Amino acid sequence: MAVNILLVEDDAAVREMLLLPLRRAGFEITGVADVAQGKAALLERVPDLILLDWMLPDVSGIDWARELKRDPFTRDVPLIMLTARGEEEDKVRGLEVGADDYVTKPFSPRELIARIRAVLRRTTPDAGDQPVEVEGLTLDPVSHRVSGNGRTLDMGPTEFRLLHFFMTHQERVYTRGQLLDNVWGTNVYVEERTVDVHIRRLRKVLAESGHDHLVQTVRGTGYRFSAQV
DSSP, rough: OOEEEEESSHHHHHHHHHHHHHTTTEEEEESOOOHHHHHHHHHOOOSEEEEEESSSSSSSSSHHHHHHHHHTTTTOOOOEEEOOOOHHHHHHHHHHTTOOOEEEOOOHHHHHHHHHHHHHHHHSSSGGHHHHHHHEEETTTTEEEEEEEEETEEEOOOHHHHHHHHHHHHTTTEEHHHHHIIIIIITTTTTTTTHHHHHHHHHHHHGGGTTGGGGEEEEEEEEEOOSOO
């Protein structure tokens, strides 16, 4: 599954310079011009990484970075600051608010891609291969096995991918469209109601071990995976 990146950069020329090479490198990237647009993009989808310019027209990038790291829904999202401010004091300020890296302009797309991959390696080391466990429900992506309280649970490949996504993205509400993008992929045409069918199948399997309550319907929005009632 491609890494999704949110680029917040008010300079249209810089945005355009970065969008194409990042997409060619295999990333899914959304480019916006200010914090207001960035917040709107977050409502649609929480990205895997944020590229954030320091100097923005509405809110300072450093101030929004501080806000992002305080928000439980975005605090774990890797963040790279982009800025023309190359002084050591400025770099320290960026790192102190929670940025994972600091890239000084001018830079080449090639350098930025290398820094993105380095940050992703540091912040999500082999995350896709690690077993995950919630309240006695365990999923092992390597052996492709799911068990609930020691009982093996048999499910289809789509339900397995759906459960893996949910267990690695807990407490966030996802619309049917977002689940389609993240689980089925953006290049596959599937009707949104198909999500409901697979949710029902997944819950039926999880009910065998008493874990069906973890997949919650959020009325009017979509679905959430949560251990909280």
